Each structure stands twice: as structure tokens, then as C-alpha cells.
Amino acid sequence: MDTIKNYFRLIKEKQLIQLVLIFLAPILFYLFSKSSIIFLLFLASLFLLYRIRLDMKIKGIVALLDLLLIIPLAGLENSYYLGIITQIVIYAVLAIGLNVVIGFAGLLDLGYVGFYAVGAYLYAFFATSQANNVIPESIYQFPLSGNWFWLFLPLALIVSAGMGVLLGLPVLRLKGDYLAIVTLGFAEIIRIILNNADKPINLTNGPKGLTPVKPPEIFGIVMNQPIHFYFIVLVLFVIVFISAYRLDHSRIGRAWAAIREDELAARTMGIPLVRMKLLAFATGAGFAGMMGVVFAARQTFVDPSSFGFMESIGILAMVIMGGMGNIRGVIVGAAAVVILQLHLLKELSTFLTQLSVSGILYIPSQLDPAKYEKLVFGLILILMCVFRPKGLMPAKRTMELIKGFRKKLTKESLS
Amino acid sequence: MDMIVQMLPQLLIDGLTLGFVYAIVALGYTMVYGILEFINFAHSEIFMVGAFAGTETLLFLQSAGYLENMPAPLALFLAVGVGIILSGLLGVTVERIAYKPVRHAPKLVAFISAIGVSFFLQDAVRLIEGLWKNAFYLSTPQLFDSSIQIMDTMKIPVKVIYIVAIAIVMMVALSLFVGKHKWGKAMRTVAQDKDTAALVGINVDAVISLTFLIGAGLGGAAGTLFSVQYTLISPYVGFILGMKAFTAAVLGGIGSIPGAMLGGLLLGLVEVFGAAFLGIATGGVIGAEYKDVLAFTILIIILIFKPSGLLGKAVVEKV
Numbered sequence: 001m002d003t004i005k006n007y008f009r010l011i012k013e014k015q016l017i018q019l020v021l022i023f024l025a026p027i028l029f030y031l032f033s034k035s036s037i038i039f040l041l042f043l044a045s046l047f048l049l050y051r052i053r054l055d056m057k058i059k060g061i062v063a064l065l066d067l068l069l070i071i072p073l074a075g076l077e078n079s080y081y082l083g084i085i086t087q088i089v090i091y092a093v094l095a096i097g098l099n100v101v102i103g104f105a106g107l108l109d110l111g112y113v114g115f116y117a118v119g120a121y122l123y124a125f126f127a128t129s130q131a132n133n134v135i136p137e138s139i140y141q142f143p144l145s146g147n148w149f150w151l152f153l154p155l156a157l158i159v160s161a162g163m164g165v166l167l168g169l170p171v172l173r174l175k176g177d178y179l180a181i182v183t184l185g186f187a188e189i190i191r192i193i194l195n196n197a198d199k200p201i202n203l204t205n206g207p208k209g210l211t212p213v214k215p216p217e218i219f220g221i222v223m224n225q226p227i228h229f230y231f232i233v234l235v236l237f238v239i240v241f242i243s244a245y246r247l248d249h250s251r252i253g254r255a256w257a258a259i260r261e262d263e264l265a266a267r268t269m270g271i272p273l274v275r276m277k278l279l280a281f282a283t284g285a286g287f288a289g290m291m292g293v294v295f296a297a298r299q300t301f302v303d304p305s306s307f308g309f310m311e312s313i314g315i316l317a318m319v320i321m322g323g324m325g326n327i328r329g330v331i332v333g334a335a336a337v338v339i340l341q342l343h344l345l346k347e348l349s350t351f352l353t354q355l356s357v358s359g360i361l362y363i364p365s366q367l368d369p370a371k372y373e374k375l376v377f378g379l380i381l382i383l384m385c386v387f388r389p390k391g392l393m394p395a396k397r398t399m400e401l402i403k404g405f406r407k408k409l410t411k412e413s414l415s
Numbered sequence: 416m417d418m419i420v421q422m423l424p425q426l427l428i429d430g431l432t433l434g435f436v437y438a439i440v441a442l443g444y445t446m447v448y449g450i451l452e453f454i455n456f457a458h459s460e461i462f463m464v465g466a467f468a469g470t471e472t473l474l475f476l477q478s479a480g481y482l483e484n485m486p487a488p489l490a491l492f493l494a495v496g497v498g499i500i501l502s503g504l505l506g507v508t509v510e511r512i513a514y515k516p517v518r519h520a521p522k523l524v525a526f527i528s529a530i531g532v533s534f535f536l537q538d539a540v541r542l543i544e545g546l547w548k549n550a551f552y553l554s555t556p557q558l559f560d561s562s563i564q565i566m567d568t569m570k571i572p573v574k575v576i577y578i579v580a581i582a583i584v585m586m587v588a589l590s591l592f593v594g595k596h597k598w599g600k601a602m603r604t605v606a607q608d609k610d611t612a613a614l615v616g617i618n619v620d621a622v623i624s625l626t627f628l629i630g631a632g633l634g635g636a637a638g639t640l641f642s643v644q645y646t647l648i649s650p651y652v653g654f655i656l657g658m659k660a661f662t663a664a665v666l667g668g669i670g671s672i673p674g675a676m677l678g679g680l681l682l683g684l685v686e687v688f689g690a691a692f693l694g695i696a697t698g699g700v701i702g703a704e705y706k707d708v709l710a711f712t713i714l715i716i717i718l719i720f721k722p723s724g725l726l727g728k729a730v731v732e733k734v
């Protein structure tokens with residue numbers, strides 16, 4: 001009891017409101033799982049839970065309760081919000097992967113979604129009857145069963161990482177924006193090939209795409225409910241988060257930071273540039289490929305239009321918004337962008353349509369906000385670059401910070 | 416084989432027409448890169464705005480009833496003029512708002528800002544056209560419908576002659592301006608060394624604005640010419656074309672003005688011939704739908720083996 005009292009003494013008024021929110025919002029979300037405002041409030045409480053100064057044990061318990069109990073329970077009531085949360089987690093993993101390439105190693109990769117496509121098509125190819133176009137039915141009758149899903153997660157990771165190395169080997173000698181254009185070209189090439197590889201042998205079924213992709217299966221349970229995917233994605237998220245975090249704080253992560261801040265100096269210090277860059281590229285690509293498998297299984301349908309440049313820019317916007325190089329930041333960025341894209345814009349659209357229908361205010365259908373994702377993303381990118389180039393939650397280990405620290409030291413030694 | 420020989424002259428004309436459009440757009444990339452070492456990703460959207468400005472001018476003339484009564488070249492000049500002015504002003508505005516504040520930030524930031532501008536402009540044009548015309552795919556009025564028969568297999572449409580003529584005039588004017596004019600000299604100085612240029616009394620900011628004005632103006636002109644030639648435009652028409660024009664700039668050597676012209680023409684020819692012959696060469700396995708892959712493959716190969724391009728100078732990294 002004493003310890004609890006101590007906490008309350010330390011808590012200031014502002015923190016008290018935050019505390020109330022943290023404990024109240026999940027309960028409200030459970031009770032009113034259909035309200036949009038309470039959903040947003042709940043997400044805000046998750047963010048606050050991370051920011052607030054509190055005993056790690058309490059924080060951990062509340063976080064676990066939120067993630068493992070409240071969200072699934074509320075999700076059973078209302079699968080729409082569960083879908084959005086799953087989407088946030090998927091994009092958070094993708095953003096963490098892209099953050100390894102852009103944020104840690106400083107390589108602008110605009111072809112990221114290409115690897116996502118590789119993973120998705122890899123699973124979709126074997127988990128539909130499509131593979132029978134190459135392997136005769138007498139050898140094996142495709143599709144593979146859902147149990148193979150688990151094998152395809154690491155397999156897609158390896159294949160995509162391999163593709164990353166293959167693409168990286170020639171192009172990583174290029175600098176900055178050249179690399180960006182080449183990777184962008186690469187993603188376009190993959191998309192064009194997926195679009196046209198239905199002849200002479202039908203590999204990808206062209207623009208029509210592949211369907212129906214088998215859902216994952218474990219111990220005879222077919223996992224095709226939103227709640228199943230929430231848990232799959234959550235487990236993958238934890239794995240990727242820990243790997244990215246450990247990488248960042250390892251020798252490799254320090255090498256990446258050195259390359260990002262000053263390539264020449266890094267080379268002088270004996271860091272193997274090409275190997276380290278390839279590693280960053282392959283890591284990001286691998287994460288993307290793995291999530292591609294989940295994407296294919298969740299949608300049960302893949303087609304080339306899901307892997308356009310727009311998707312790459314969406315993920316880029318998450319990384320830039322959250323703060324390049326900061327894993328926690330890009331998670332927040334992913335949440336913000338997904339909510340904006342899937343939730344707020346759509347809500348606004350329906351709201352405006354309702355206004356039009358009821359005749360209060362005439363809004364032309366051309367003005368439908370849901371159609372203007374590019375406008376919104378473009379604005380986010382420009383505003384972030386001009387006003388907060390380091391993102392909402394800047395990374396800590398950068399050259400500028402070290403310079404600032406040095407300045408402070410000299411000032412202290414002078415006075 | 417006969418078929419190929421018969422196709423050749425026509426393909427040559429198509430390739431050169433496309434090549435001139437690429438070349439003028441590539442000039443915009445190369446001029447900005449020469450001065451700021453920055454890929455103006457939004458240049459493809461400046462091109463697209465030029466295409467819309469030109470088309471809207473022609474549509475206005477048509478709806479007002481002037482188009483039938485006025486000589487077609489005059490209408491073309493008017494459209495190109497409007498395209499140049501609108502795109503040029505847009506280019507300068509974009510530079511002021513989105514690039515100038517990040518000029519001293521890491522290159523990555525400026526590039527991402529340019530991507531943002533590109534996306535913003537695509538949807539902004541879509542929004543404006545959608546509200547105004549209730550459609551964002553526009554077809555440009557036909558200007559010249561006659562063509563000159565030179566051989567049995569070769570027919571040059573009159574509009575192609577005008578398009579190529581305008582392109583050549585603009586290229587010559589640009590070369591003269593950059594080579595002889597006082598401001599052209601200032602531009603070359605700033606491209607070499609910004610700080611020294613500032614020390615000898617050159618207004619670097621003004622030179623940068625001028626570069627964007629000229630580059631964007633050329634892009635706008637190219638957009639208008641493109642819409643007259645291909646007669647169907649959308650807000651998304653710039654993206655792939657811009658990538659290819661950038662490829663052309665890299666092919667010729669980025670930063671080099673003659674390089675951009677050469678690269679554009681070469682790429683136009685390669686693409687048209689590639690689209691025609693890919694199917695024949697591979698027995699129908701790979702067809703014209705892979706022509707975009709061809710351009711990107713060229714880009715990747717040049718960047719790997721000769722990043723300085725055909726006419727560019729190799730850059731030595733200074734420590």
C-alpha cells in the first residue's frame with residue numbers, strides 16, 4: 001500500500017488526468033466498442049501509457065491487458081476497429097522494416113513495396129491452385145494446406161532478403177537520391193512483371209490477381225477470423241520490434257548510424273560499407289516479405305494494384321512522420337497515418353455524404369475526401385520536411401545531438 | 416523482315432517525336448540538378464500542369480468559337496505560351512515553399528519534400544479539374560489533321576513538324592542563353608560553386624529561382640506539346656513520363672544540357688523501337704507492355720556502369 005501511496009504523491013495534476021485516461025479508456029472501449037471517439041481515445045491512452053512516467057511493472061501489466069484482453073474482447077463485438085488495429089500493427093511492422101533501411105542506415109529505398117509484393121505472391125502462388133500451372137497436378141495437387149503458412153513466413157523472409165541482396169549488390173554504390181530512383185524503378189519493374197506474367201506461362205494471373213488464398217491453419221483450426229489475424233500480426237510485431245531494437249543497439253546498428261551520418265568517416269574507421277548496407281537492405285526487405293505473406297493470407301486475394309508507388313509513399317510517410325531512426329516513433333507514425341487514411345478520411349467522407357443527402361449542404365462528389373489520399377500524404381510529407389524534418393519523435397543518436405552536447409560541454413568548461 | 420523495313424521510317428518519326436518531349440522534360444531535371452545537386456521529383460507534375468494548362472487554353476478557345484477561325488499554329492503558340500507561364504510560375508512557387516527551407520538540410524529531406532509536392536500536385540489538379548469540369552481525364556482538341564506523305568510508308572503529320580520545330584527552337588534558345596547571356600553565365604558559376612559565386616556578387620537565390628523558372632517553363636511547354644500530340648491527359652500522366660525523362664537526363668549525363676537533349680532523343684528512339692521489336696525478337700513472349708521495364712533497365716544499367724552518363728563529367732568526391 002505504501003508504494004502505491006508514494007506514487008500518488010509523486011503524481012502531478014496533469015499526470016492524474018493521464019492516469020485516469022489510461023485506466024478508463026480501455027474500459028470505455030470495451031463497453032462502447034462502436035463509438036469512433038472512444039476508439040480514438042483508447043488509442044491515445046495506449047500512446048500515453050508509453051509516455052507516462054510510471055513503474056514499468058504497472059505499465060507492462062496495463063499494456064498486456066489492453067493488447068491481449070481489451071482489444072480482442074472489443075474486437076469480438078466490433079470487428080471493424082479490430083481490423084483497423086490489425087492494419088496499424090501490419091503497417092507498424094512494415095514501417096519498422098523501412099526504418100531499418102532509411103532511419104538506421106540512411107538509404108532512401110522507394111522500392112520497399114516490391115519486396116512486400118514478392119512475399120505476398122510467393123505465398124499466394126502456392127496457396128492457390130496457380131502453382132499447378134508450373135508443377136503438374138500428378139506431382140502435387142495445389143493449393144498447399146494452411147499449415148504451410150508458418151513455413152512461408154520465414155521462407156518469404158529469406159527469399160525477400162535474398163532479392164534485397166541481389167538488387168542491393170549493384171545499386172548500393174549509388175548515393176542518396178540516385179538510389180531512391182533506382183529502387184523506385186525496381187518496384188515498378190516488379191509491378192509490371194506481375195501485371196504481365198500471365199503469358200507465356202500463367203504465373204501471376206496478370207491484373208486479375210490470385211484468389212482464393214488459403215488461410216493459415218494450426219492444429220486443425222482454420223484461422224480466417226479477424227481476431228486470429230490480430231494475434232498472428234501481434235506476435236510478428238513483437239518479433240520484429242525486438243529484432244530491430246537489438247540490431248539498433250548492436251555493433252551492426254552503430255555501424256549503420258556511422259554510415260548514415262558520414263559515409264567517408266565510417267569507411268575510414270574500417271566499417272565494411274557494402275556489407276553493412278546490404279545487411280540493412282536485406283533486413284528491411286525480409287520484414288516486408290514476411291508481412292507480404294500475412295497480407296496475402298488476410299486478404300485471400302492478391303493483385304498487382306496493391307503494390308503501387310502509393311503504398312511505398314504511405315510507409316515512407318509513416319517513417320518520416322514518426323521520426324527517422326526511432327523505432328517507437330515510426331510505430332506512432334504508422335498508427336497516425338493508418339487512422340488518418342482508413343478512419344478519419346472515411347468518416348469525413350460519410351459525414352459529408354450524409355450532409356449532401358440530407359440537403360443541408362451541397363458537396364460535389366468530386367470533393368470526397370477519401371479520394372484525396374495523395375493530397376493528404378503529400379501535404380504531410382512537405383509539412384514534416386519543412387517544419388519538423390526529424391519527425392514527431394526524433395531519434396536520439398544523431399550527429400546533430402552529439403554536436404549539441406559538445407557545444408554544451410565547451411560552454412561549461414568556459415564558464 | 417519486309418515488315419520491319421517498312422515500319423522503320425514511321426518508327427523513326429514516332430521515336431523522334433517522343434524523344435523531343437523527353438529531351439525538353441529532361442532539361443528541367445538536369446538544370447536543377449546541375450545547380451542544386453537535387454533531383455526535382457516534382458518536375459513530372461510541373462510537366463503535367465503544363466499539359467493541363469495548354470489543353471484548357473485550347474478547350475477555352477474551342478468553346479469560345481475562336482479555334483475554328485484562327486490559324487492552328489497561332490492556337491498552338493498560345494497554348495504553349497500559357498503552359499510555359501503557368502508551369503514556370505508554379506516551379507518558382509514550389510521552390511520557395513517546399514525546397515528553399517530545406518536547402519541546407521540533409522539531401523534526403525529535400526528529396527522527400529519533392530515527393531510530397533509531386534503527390535500534392537497530382538491530387539490538387541485532380542481536385543480542381545474535378546470541381547470545374549467534373550472529369551479529370553481531358554482530351555485535347557485536334558489541332559492539325561493533315562499530314563505530308565514523303566514515301567509510301569512514311570507519313571509526317573503536320574503537328575509533329577510544329578512540335579519538333581518548337582522543341583528545337585527552345586533548345587537552341589536555352590543553349591544560347593546559358594552560353595552567352597549574363598544570367599546564363601551566373602547560372603554556370605552557381606553550378607560550379609555556390610559560395611564563391613556569392614562572393615563575386617552573384618545573387619544565388621535569384622539564380623536558383625531563375626533556374627526553376629526556366630526548367631519548369633520548359634517542362635510546361637513539353638506538357639502542352641505532349642497533350643497536342645497524344646490528345647489524352649490525366650493528372651497521373653506525368654509520373655512515368657517524368658521517370659523516363661529523368662532516365663534520359665541520366666543517360667546523357669545529369670547536369671549537362673546537351674546531354675539531356677541527346678539522352679532524350681536516344682531514349683525516345685529506344686523505347687519506340689523496343690516496343691515494336693520486343694515482340695518480334697522474342698517470338699511474342701515479351702511484348703510492348705514491357706517497354707517501361709526497358710527504360711528502367713537502361714537507367715539501372717547506366718547508373719551502375721557509367722553513372723556520369725554519355726556527356727557528363729565524372730564527379731570526384733572531395734574530402
